[in-house]
Amino acid sequence: MKHWMRRAAALTLALGLTATASAKDTLALVVSTLNNPFFVTLKEGAEQKAAELGYDLIVLDSQNDPARELANIEDLTVRQVKAIMLNPTDSDAASNAARMVNRAGIPLLTLDRGVTRGDVASHIASDNVAGGKLAGDFITEQLGQGAKVLQLEGVAGTSAARERGEGFAQAVAANQLQLMASQPADFDRTKGLNVAENLLAGNGDVQAIFAQNDEMALGALQAVRGAGKSVLIVGFDGTDDGIAAVKRGLLGATVAQQPELIGRLGVEMAAKILAGEAVEAYQPVPLKLITK
Secondary structure, three states: OOHHHHHHHHHHHHOOOOOOOOOOOOOEEEEOOOOOOHHHHHHHHHHHHHOOOOEEEEEEOOOOHHHHHOOOOOOOOHOOOOOEEEEOOOOOHHHHHHHHHOOOOEEEEOOOOOOOOOOOOOOEEOHHHHHHHHHHHHHHHHOOOOOOEEEOOOOOHHHHHHHHHHHHHHHHHHHOOOEEEEEEOOOOOHHHHHHHHHHHHOOOOOEEEOOOHHHHHHHHHHHHHHOOOEEEEEEEEOOOOOOOOOOOOOOOOOOOOOOOHHHHHHHHHHHHHOOOOOOOOEEEOOOEEOOO
């Protein structure tokens, strides 16, 4: 952290910058995918805060492809943007992108998902472990200890998937839930449908499904309806579609993140770094459980 503070302070002194951005100040946001409402909302929050603070903001979509992500980062280092906010496609694979940013001497911030290796000035994200446990505890409240559950996991290798799974595992152990199967569906609605169909076929007496994001939860909902079953489904993220499904009684609950706030805080932390101000290494964003 001190490394970034010294670098930012020196930059501020050399260019005569203040906390208010100059017309030439450009920040960048590299998003894992914009084919997901959560990340679209995150992007919109970043755009709003950048406009408020007078920064230009470049947004690049990695389309869930680590190779494209690395190419996006390389492009931004050539453009010499002031700071880069990265929402990784894969926490392990993104380490190469992080190191590239570090070598370019550009402050790096991570949003929602972290990177396994690399020098990160600040990580802005929800407490995914707490959220996963919140989902498991809710299932227990509704169905009692020992309930039979399935889990749809996110993209393997992402910190969000690992942490949400870790929190859910804590709830499974504490509440003696029977985890019948757990399988990745890559945070994708269509994959969530297909994986849930397969899991339902082999686990006919399942009582609940925890999906590590709302897109997979909505896919699971289609699968459950198609199978003619009554299964409690809990999602994660609190997207507009997810919340609407909860309010209609289609999903049992969603663990709501605040993607707009994550995006806004990312820009705010970047601005503070460039102004030579101290920032926290981890900036937690509150979660809440949304039920009908």
